Amino acid sequence: MAYENLIVSDRGLVRIITINRPEVLNALNQQTMQELSAAFDDVKNTPSIRCVILTGAKGEGRESFVAGADIKEMKSYTPLEAEHFSQLGHQILDKFSELPIPVIAAVNGFALGGGLELALACDFIYASDNALLGLVETDLGLIPGFGGIGRLCRRVGIARAKELIFSAAKLSAQKARDTGLVNEVVPEGEVVEAATALAEKIAKRGPYAISLCKRLLVEGADADLRTANAMESRAFGLVFGSRDRQIGIEAFMEKRKPNFEGR
Numbered sequence: 402m403a404y405e406n407l408i409v410s411d412r413g414l415v416r417i418i419t420i421n422r423p424e425v426l427n428a429l430n431q432q433t434m435q436e437l438s439a440a441f442d443d444v445k446n447t448p449s450i451r452c453v454i455l456t457g458a459k460g461e462g463r464e465s466f467v468a469g470a471d472i473k474e475m476k477s478y479t480p481l482e483a484e485h486f487s488q489l490g491h492q493i494l495d496k497f498s499e500l501p502i503p504v505i506a507a508v509n510g511f512a513l514g515g516g517l518e519l520a521l522a523c524d525f526i527y528a529s530d531n532a533l534l535g536l537v538e539t540d541l542g543l544i545p546g547f548g549g550i551g552r553l554c555r556r557v558g559i560a561r562a563k564e565l566i567f568s569a570a571k572l573s574a575q576k577a578r579d580t581g582l583v584n585e586v587v588p589e590g591e592v593v594e595a596a597t598a599l600a601e602k603i604a605k606r607g608p609y610a611i612s613l614c615k616r617l618l619v620e621g622a623d624a625d626l627r628t629a630n631a632m633e634s635r636a637f638g639l640v641f642g643s644r645d646r647q648i649g650i651e652a653f654m655e656k657r658k659p660n661f662e663g664r
Contacts, residue, residue: 406433407440408458414451414604415597416444423460426468429515431486433471434493441496448663451608452600453500455523456507456593457516464531464589466508467516472541483546490515490547494522498619501612503603507596508532508583513571518549521556524615527599528574528583529592535571555622557581607645608663 408419418440420427444450457466478486497504506512506520508528517534520526528534536549544550545566554562557580564570565580577583587595603611613636621629640646645661652659 402439402443404436404440406430407436409440409443411450412597413601414449415454415600416447416450416452417454417456417593417597419456419458420467421458423458423463423465425471426460426463426465426511427457427516428468428471429519430471430474431489434489438493438496441493441500444502445496445500451502451604451611451663453502453504454507454593454596454600455504455519456596457509459509464510464529465516466506466510466512466532467519468511469514469516469537470546487546490518494519494548497522497524501615502608503600503611503615505596505600507592508534508574509589509592513537514545515547515549518545518547518552521549521552522547525584526577526582527585527587527592527596528577529589530574530586531589532574532577532583532586532592533571534574534577534582535569536566537569537571539567540569553582605658605661607643607649607659607661609643609645609661610640613640 406420406422408421410417420433422428422433444453504523506523506526508520508526510529510531510533512520512532512534514537517536536545536553538545550562550566553565561580572580572582574583574586578586585595617632617636621632624632644664648661649659
């Protein structure tokens, strides 16, 4: 489908979704959120795609992943409208974790407020060394509304999350990596290529196995160890019933690269 605020392109088995509102540093408005929802629905319905990269368009020399929610649109919200916008954000960002393939945030420039919440909903974050990340809503007398509180807490721990949210701190890419918020920092202008290189490596692995691993990591993160281990044992049995398991083992025995089918 055609999008006004997104650029969608495929590189082999990898889909790159670029938020394209550079004139407002890719700020999130309702239309962009709805387009993201549709774009992720399309990925779910495209079995040939095995990894997604989410990034932001560059405009007039300024790089930005997403500078936040569109304050101009939000400023006149009633409390009920604000709650509905938050609920919309939760519904859409939940699709990232529900997608059975990895989603990588390639953060370039600003990832503030709703922008960082968008990145946190991805499986992990690669950041350009010019990136600036933070949940800065308290600067405006607001709070995160797209799942940022819960996700940041799970990513960096409750004490660190309290410090960052209460103070509206903006972290450099290096500091964000030191706190565990970011996985990797790469030179400015290279983050999409770095994320794509990793995505292409992931895409060559067994897609059914990766989908099971992602489900176990998402659903088991808050489970007790006994429950998480029981989930793993069941999934281990499931993978042995897959065509990919047969392909992978045969390729290993024959000393060649496997050509997985994702089933």
